[in-house]
Amino acid sequence: MEISVVSLFPEMFAAVRDYGVTGRAVQNGLLSIQCCNPRDFTTDRHQTVDDRPYGGGPGMVMKTEPLQQAIAVAKASVAPGATVIYLSPQGRQLTQAGLAELAAKPSLVLLAGRYEGVDERLIDSEIDEEWSIGDYVLSGGELAAMVMIDGLSRLLPGVLGHHLSAEQDSFAEGLLDCPHYTRPEHFRGMAVPGVLLSGNHEAIRRWRLKQSLGRTWLRRRDLLEQVELSDEQNKLLAEFIRELDD
Numbered sequence: 001m002e003i004s005v006v007s008l009f010p011e012m013f014a015a016v017r018d019y020g021v022t023g024r025a026v027q028n029g030l031l032s033i034q035c036c037n038p039r040d041f042t043t044d045r046h047q048t049v050d051d052r053p054y055g056g057g058p059g060m061v062m063k064t065e066p067l068q069q070a071i072a073v074a075k076a077s078v079a080p081g082a083t084v085i086y087l088s089p090q091g092r093q094l095t096q097a098g099l100a101e102l103a104a105k106p107s108l109v110l111l112a113g114r115y116e117g118v119d120e121r122l123i124d125s126e127i128d129e130e131w132s133i134g135d136y137v138l139s140g141g142e143l144a145a146m147v148m149i150d151g152l153s154r155l156l157p158g159v160l161g162h163h164l165s166a167e168q169d170s171f172a173e174g175l176l177d178c179p180h181y182t183r184p185e186h187f188r189g190m191a192v193p194g195v196l197l198s199g200n201h202e203a204i205r206r207w208r209l210k211q212s213l214g215r216t217w218l219r220r221r222d223l224l225e226q227v228e229l230s231d232e233q234n235k236l237l238a239e240f241i242r243e244l245d246d
């Protein structure tokens with residue numbers, strides 16, 4: 001997957017390019033992350049990338065010319081046919097399913113906005129898809145772009161060590177994750193659930209699924225309403241709910 005980011009703060013992307021799962025994906029050639037700074041496409045002495053909003057009001061708006069040139073260079077630096085994405089609270093809400101759609105694309109250009117946003121005419125003429133990581137306002141689109149990069153990278157073939165990890169991710173099934181434990185066996189008087197020490201992989205699988213279902217039922221009933229549960233899942237959830245009353 002080739003990704004080119006248009007951002008006034010390209011150095012921020014070291015966080016995904018140089019660390020962890022995404023950093024390893026870059027090292028293994030499974031992911032490439034390039035950056036293009038609109039400031040490099042300014043022609044005035046002050047390298048102006050923003051200007052006052054028509055209609056007045058607080059803050060500044062990102063100018064179209066530096067952005068359109070940066071986007072053109074960004075598109076030319078990745079495989080043809082790149083989807084150009086703008087990160088903003090006005091976009092389509094990013095979910096695991098959305099990440100799977102994005103991970104299937106050959107290349108992406110991500111536009112990270114700053115100030116009060118981008119001239120709407122740039123969005124209308126250059127942006128293919130607008131995406132949001134949540135209903136809140138950040139100071140820039142960079143962190144949102146990195147969230148998207150991190151989430152879709154996990155879905156690229158070969159990126160996660162255990163080939164089942166991504167598919168096993170609870171959100172891949174539309175559920176919250178089960179509890180996890182590691183040594184020591186006892187911590188502050190709390191023991192690890194016995195089933196996890198049993199070596200009975202089928203019992204462990206069922207316990208983890210039951211916990212995911214139960215947690216989702218308790219914490220995110222809205223997610224559960226979107227999932228078609230199997231007979232086994234319905235049975236395990238009923239057991240979990242019954243045991244709550246014990």
Ligand SMILES: Nc1nonc1C(=O)NCC1CCCCC1
Binds near residue numbers: 087088116136
């Ligand atoms: N939420 C979000 N999801 O994706 N991006 C988000 C964001 O809050 N971005 C910051 C704003 C800041 C002003 C310019 C446009 C982007």
